[in-house]
Amino acid sequence: xxxxxxxxxxxxxxxxxxxxxxxxxxxxxxxxxxxxxxxxxxxxxxxxxxxxxxxxxxxxxxxxxxxxxxxxxxxxxxxxxxxxxxxxxxxxxxxxxxxxxxxxxxxxxxxxxxxxxxxxxxxxxxxxxxxxxxxxxxxxxxxxxxxxxxxxxxxxxxxxxxxxxxxxxxxxxxxx
Amino acid sequence: xxxxxxxxxxxxxxxxxxxxxxxxxxxxxxxxxxxxxxxxxxxxxxxxxxxxxxxxxxxxxxxxxxxxxxxxxxxxxxxxxxxxxxxxxxxxxxxxxxxxxxxxxxxxxxxxxxxxxxxxxxxxxxxxxxxxxxxxxxxxxxxxxxxxxxxxxxxxxxxxxxx
Numbered sequence: 001x002x003x004x005x006x007x008x009x010x011x012x013x014x015x016x017x018x019x020x021x022x023x024x025x026x027x028x029x030x031x032x033x034x035x036x037x038x039x040x041x042x043x044x045x046x047x048x049x050x051x052x053x054x055x056x057x058x059x060x061x062x063x064x065x066x067x068x069x070x071x072x073x074x075x076x077x078x079x080x081x082x083x084x085x086x087x088x089x090x091x092x093x094x095x096x097x098x099x100x101x102x103x104x105x106x107x108x109x110x111x112x113x114x115x116x117x118x119x120x121x122x123x124x125x126x127x128x129x130x131x132x133x134x135x136x137x138x139x140x141x142x143x144x145x146x147x148x149x150x151x152x153x154x155x156x157x158x159x160x161x162x163x164x165x166x167x168x169x170x171x172x173x174x175x176x
Numbered sequence: 177x178x179x180x181x182x183x184x185x186x187x188x189x190x191x192x193x194x195x196x197x198x199x200x201x202x203x204x205x206x207x208x209x210x211x212x213x214x215x216x217x218x219x220x221x222x223x224x225x226x227x228x229x230x231x232x233x234x235x236x237x238x239x240x241x242x243x244x245x246x247x248x249x250x251x252x253x254x255x256x257x258x259x260x261x262x263x264x265x266x267x268x269x270x271x272x273x274x275x276x277x278x279x280x281x282x283x284x285x286x287x288x289x290x291x292x293x294x295x296x297x298x299x300x301x302x303x304x305x306x307x308x309x310x311x312x313x314x315x316x317x318x319x320x321x322x323x324x325x326x327x328x329x330x331x332x333x334x335x336x337x338x339x
Contacts, residue, residue, distance in 0.1 A: 017195055024202040031209030042218070049314040050269075051321035052278050054219035068313065140220075143313040146265070149245070150309035152316065153335040160225060169221040169320050174278045175269035 042142070043067040043095055043105065045075060045083040049145035051171040062132050063140040063168065064123045066116070066155050067095040070146035093151045094158075113158050120162035138166040221320045223331045226302055238294045240302040240332070241287065247308035249315040251283060259283040263315045280322045287326035304332040 046067055057063075069092065072080045087095065092107030094116050108116045120139065127137050139159040143152050156167060244252045249263025259282040267274040287303065294301035303323060307316055323331060 017199070021195070021199065021202065024199070024206060028202060028206050028209065031206070031212075048218065049317040050278065051219070051221055051317050051324075053321045053325040054221050055324070057218060057220045070313075142218075143317075145312060145314035145317075147313040148309060149307035149311040149313060149316055150335055152313055153307070153309075153333060156225065156333055165225040167223040167225065169223065169317055170218050171221055171317055171321075173219055174321075175274075 043082075043086070045069060045079040045086070045095075046142050046144045047075070047079065047146065048170060048172045049143065050174040051169075052174045054171045054173060057168070057170075060140075062127055062136040063138050064120055064127075064159075064164065065097060065140045065142060066120075066159075068141060068143035068147045068151045068155055069093055069095065070144035070148075074146040075144070093147075094155055110154070113154060116155065117158040117161045120159050120164060124162060124164055135166065137164060138168050139164050140168045140170055142170040221317065221324050222329055223320060223323075223333075224329050226330050226332055236302055237297045237299050238290070238301060240304050241290045243283070243303060243305045243319055245305065245307040245311045245315055245319060247310045249312060251280065251315070251319060253283060253286045257282075257286070259286065260315075260318070263312055265312065265314075278318060278321070280318060283319070283322045284325050287322060287328055291326055291328055300330050301328050302330050302332065303328055304334060306334040309335055 042065075046069065069075075069083065072083060075083065083092075086105050087107035089107070089109075091109040093110055094108040094112075095105050096108075096116070096119055097104060098106035098119075106119070108119075124137055128134065139155070141152060141155060159165070159167070242254050243259075244255065245260075246252075246262075249260070250258065251260030253259045260280050261276065264273060264277060267277050287301075290301045290303070305316065305319055305323075320331070323329070
């Protein structure tokens with residue numbers, strides 16, 4: 001009896017992976033862009049306040065971020081460590097992002113309001129040079145929930161002196 | 177004559193790239209970004225600081241509202257109406273005390289009334305918020321949230337000279 005030959009599969013069982021990879025890359029690019037567009041420089045030493053009716057920060061472009069710190073005794077241990085590592089001096093109540101500094105941040109004490117004002121003016125000019133509408137240039141106040149109001153008010157005064165009157169209070173959505 | 181056994185030449189198909197590891201990487205990155213973007217992100221409360229009223233000359237048609245926040249976080253509307261309890265930093269999220277701290281319903285109602293009055297004469301309402309120097313920032317943000325809820329964005333911010 002002759003052996004029957006098994007019919008050879010002529011259908012290729014390998015799925016075509018290219019469309020799936022294309023989709024993955026598209027999603028990847030979408031999330032990369034989405035994640036970077038809304039980034040403002042965030043200082044981890046700040047314990048953000050929460051608010052019930054806050055809205056989404058859709059565009060961080062034009063935001064001049066000013067971090068407002070609480071007294072170190074009101075910060076968590078981790079936050080104090082980070083704060084000391086970043087600013088390396090006592091009495092810093094305002095912090096801003098500054099690429100010229102080794103830590104990437106620059107701190108100002110209560111008596112250095114004029115320096116903060118100068119920094120805001122410089123940032124404002126930077127955005128204006130990029131043809132940004134002046135009303136889109138805003139101060140993004142990232143205040144610690146335990147920071148005394150006089151520090152926030154001081155930062156607002158410095159901004160007003162630099163000619164910026166649009167403020168954005170950074171918050172987290174309320175959990176209650 | 178010796179017979180040379182010729183080795184059968186292995187059929188070499190088209191060269192294929194091993195893409196499974198690349199797909200693994202892609203999925204890992206994808207999951208990372210999915211998680212990273214769904215984390216709680218910061219939100220905002222917009223405030224416009226009004227210009228110097230003396231520069232404009234004409235007084236506003238509707239009397240500006242006044243919110244005072246004392247050093248302990250108690251809030252009063254127009255000088256005499258208490259609209260917020262003192263601030264309790266120990267209130268935990270999810271508790272009734274925390275909810276009461278964040279939702280300033282009486283203040284929102286008063287602000288909505290002011291807004292209606294201003295809209296009736298075709299103008300924008302102005303509210304002055306005055307905080308004691310040591311008022312916690314969270315309490316001012318609660319007031320800002322009430323203002324945002326009442327759709328008022330022109331806010332004057334002051335600090336009292338003393339506690």
